[in-house]
Amino acid sequence: MIKVVKRKGKYLVRQGHTRFHGLKLAISEGANIPKLSVILIDYKNEIEEYLENLDGNRSNGLNPVGQAHALAHAVSLGYSVEELAMRYQRSTTAIRNMLKILDMPLELQRLISLNLIKKTLAIEIMLKYSNDHKMVLKHIEGFLPGVKNIETTTSKIVGIPEHNAAGAGPDTLNKGGPEKKNSAVTRKTLGIKRLSHKKTERLKSEFLELVESTHTESITNTQTELKFGRDSAHLFKNVNSNNVIFSNDGVQIILNDEKLNILLSLLNDENTAIIVSKPKLEELLEIRDLLKEY
Structure with a gap:
């Protein structure tokens, strides 16, 4: 099956390039093929044409970096992560993880x-180095010397899809790379020890349980006021919150039900707490979503 689109009076192949070239080769060698059966596609918009062309590129599939660029281009055309996840029957986390490749150092x-x-x-x-490119490269360089000097045949990253003028999808794939085979980077070469399956599953379940417990919802909108004398005012000097009010009499704090429950839990001698910033919590949730994929 060969799918074509009509552009400025000409028909362009969108799927079935290999079949099309095979037919042309057969004709050039004397085969009698007077007509070619094709399917004329009238796409609703540019994004549908792009994704259809991308989906048809299965015999010469893109590597993860190429896939990331392809998905990012789809997002730039207006497709959402949720729509991509539904189209490719993947979770939104899997799509976002693929897009994260583009945030990595080029090396x-x-x-x-x-x-x-x-x-x-x-x-x-x-994730280990909080997306710090210098720290990531320093760590990898320690186990794979010369990583910064890995060459490709062009200035572009291997696997980035080329887009034609119409932005219809990847036409070529740069397969350049060093002729000399390099040793693969694995957890072992990076000094990462692999835990037993039993211990891994236990740590995974405990981590997921811990992170899931960070999300609590207030039962009501009730607010509780707590007052502290002037002698305790210095304890709140580094607290950045609109709910902490200083006065000549001391300090007044206002807690909603959620924060009050946290405070009450800490009064229990059997409990303790781990305080993390909101950005760090987002990072923990990303790790949680990554673990749920396995």
């Missing part, structure tokens, strides 16, 4: 393109 993207490091391991390393 790390090249390693993924050359299949010297797995995408999931690369994401783990990025």
Whole structure:
């Protein structure tokens, strides 16, 4: 099956390029093929044409970096992460993790393109160093000397899809790379010890339970006021909150039900607490979503 679109009076192949070239080769060698059966596609919009062309590129599939660029281009055309997840029957977390590849240092993207490091391991390393590119490269350089000098045949990253003038999708795939085979980066080469399956599952379940417990909802909108004398005012000097009010008499704090419940839980001698910033919590939730994929 060959799918074509009509552009400025000409028909352009959108799916079935290999079949089309095979037919032309057969005709050039004397085969009698007077007509070609094709399907004329009239796409609703540019994004549908792009994704249809991308989906048809299965015989020469993109590597993870190429896929990330392809998905990012789809998002730039107006497709949402949720729509992409539904189209490809993946979770939204899986799509977002794929897009995260583009936030990695170019050197790390090249390693993924050359299949010297797995995408999931690369994401783990990025999370470990809070997306600090210098720290990530320093860590990898310690186990794979010369990583910053990995060459490709062009200035572009291996695996980035080329888009034609109409933005209809990847036409070519740069398969350049060093002729000399490099050793793959694995957890072992990075000094990451693998835990037993039993211990891994236990840590995973305990971590998920811990992170899930960070989300609590207030039962009501009730607010509770607590007052502290002037002698305790210095304890609140580094607290950045509109709910902390200083006066000549001391300090007044206003707590909603959720924060009051946290405070009451801490009064229990059997409990303790781990305080994390909101950005760090978002990072923990990303790790949680990554774990749920496995």
